[in-house]
Amino acid sequence: MLRKKNNQYRHLKNALAAFIIVIIIGTSGYMIIEHLNFLESLYMTVITISTVGYREIAPNPSAAGEVFTIFLIICGLATVVYFTTSVVELLLEGRILDIMGRRKFLRELKELSGHYIVCGYGRVGKQIAGECQHRGASVVIIERDAATFESCVSDGYIAIKGDATDEMDLRKAGIENARGLVTALSSDADNLFVTMTARIIRPDLFIVGRCNSDHSESKLYRAGADRALSPHNVGGRRMAALVLKPLVCDFLDVVTHGELVELTLDDVTVSGGSPAVGRKIKEVVSGEYKGIIVLGIKRIKREYMVNPGGGTVIETGDILIISGPSELRKEFIKLCQSEH
Numbered sequence: 001m002l003r004k005k006n007n008q009y010r011h012l013k014n015a016l017a018a019f020i021i022v023i024i025i026g027t028s029g030y031m032i033i034e035h036l037n038f039l040e041s042l043y044m045t046v047i048t049i050s051t052v053g054y055r056e057i058a059p060n061p062s063a064a065g066e067v068f069t070i071f072l073i074i075c076g077l078a079t080v081v082y083f084t085t086s087v088v089e090l091l092l093e094g095r096i097l098d099i100m101g102r103r104k105f106l107r108e109l110k111e112l113s114g115h116y117i118v119c120g121y122g123r124v125g126k127q128i129a130g131e132c133q134h135r136g137a138s139v140v141i142i143e144r145d146a147a148t149f150e151s152c153v154s155d156g157y158i159a160i161k162g163d164a165t166d167e168m169d170l171r172k173a174g175i176e177n178a179r180g181l182v183t184a185l186s187s188d189a190d191n192l193f194v195t196m197t198a199r200i201i202r203p204d205l206f207i208v209g210r211c212n213s214d215h216s217e218s219k220l221y222r223a224g225a226d227r228a229l230s231p232h233n234v235g236g237r238r239m240a241a242l243v244l245k246p247l248v249c250d251f252l253d254v255v256t257h258g259e260l261v262e263l264t265l266d267d268v269t270v271s272g273g274s275p276a277v278g279r280k281i282k283e284v285v286s287g288e289y290k291g292i293i294v295l296g297i298k299r300i301k302r303e304y305m306v307n308p309g310g311g312t313v314i315e316t317g318d319i320l321i322i323s324g325p326s327e328l329r330k331e332f333i334k335l336c337q338s339e340h
Contacts, residue, residue, distance in 0.1 A: 015083035022049065022079050026072045033065050049076030112158070113177040115140055118184060119164035119194050121152045124210060124231050125184035129157060140173045165193045170201060180206040188216040192223050199224030265295070265323050266333065272316045273339030282310030284335075292332050296321040 026045030030036050036044065048069055061069065115138035118129050125141070132139045141159040143149045152159045162169035164183065175181065175198060183194040188211055195209050209225035211217045212232070220228035242249050270276055276284045285292045297305040297312065298319040305312070314320070320336065322329060 012086040015086045019079045022075050029068050048072050112174050114179045117173045117178050117181040120185040121148050182208045184210045195223040195225045268320050268333045268336045270318045270336045274336050276314045276336050277316050281312050289332050291328050292324040
């Protein structure tokens with residue numbers, strides 16, 4: 001889209017340059033052939049190109065002047081048509097491309113389900129969207145600033161130009177079919193309002209809120225956020241960990257992001273009809289599922305069980321934190337969510 005717009009501007013510049021050249025040639029030609037002064041020659045050139053013919057200064061031109069005038073009319077008309085066409089093309093195609101782009105976004109939004117909504121495309125929101133996209137998740141951005149919105153669209157994201165605190169804009173982003181929402185606006189008050197509005201629309205939606213001050217964290221939880229994070233606190237803890245245990249941090253990056261090995265973390269909820277229910281962990285992860293590691297279990301209304309033993313029995317509703325190769329992990333998730 002950007003390349004096409006640049007081509008349109010190039011045509012417009014070429015047309016303008018050609019028009020100026022015709023003016024210069026016409027003025028110079030009348031000065032040389034008809035011996036008119038500069039202003040008279042310019043006047044004759046303009047009325048000839050425009051085909052107005054109002055009060056010609058040289059009513060009895062020479063034969064050379066007549067031939068030159070014919071040449072000037074042909075060149076002038078061609079240049080004017082070229083310039084006018086370039087202007088109309090720029091206006092119409094820009095509008096058409098804009099309409100087509102909006103229709104494309106609306107069509108994609110209607111087809112989306114299980115996506116994530118990111119409110120705000122600032123430094124934090126951009127990082128969140130990039131990480132979600134890297135992990136294969138569909139993302140819809142809501143951004144109110146026009147320049148930032150254009151940047152978001154050029155980065156290839158589905159975006160809504162609007163206010164995330166507005167219920168209608170949240171609905172336009174497909175909040176009814178979304179899997180989760182992250183509010184990453186710069187204002188704690190806005191993040192609080194977005195969280196409250198989203199929770200009213202979708203009581204079951206998983207919401208992560210950004211807070212810039214410590215006292216806003218508790219307010220976000222009371223407003224309905226499932227998680228509340230401060231980028232400053234997270235960044236500070238991360239930097240401290242890098243200083244104290246750099247190799248441990250590097251290892252965790254490899255495990256969680258899969259940059260060097262095909263290994264990452266995932267969570268899966270065990271359904272009631274899964275073949276894994278009632279069986280010990282060491283029995284489930286043996287055989288074809290050998291290579292899956294259960295790092296933790298979260299049970300309903302209980303704390304996490306970290307590094308559970310092989311003799312731990314899997315129960316209905318358990319949330320297993322697992323690691324392992326990508327394909328094997330997908331097969332294990334299907335096992336935990338399947339029915340007898």
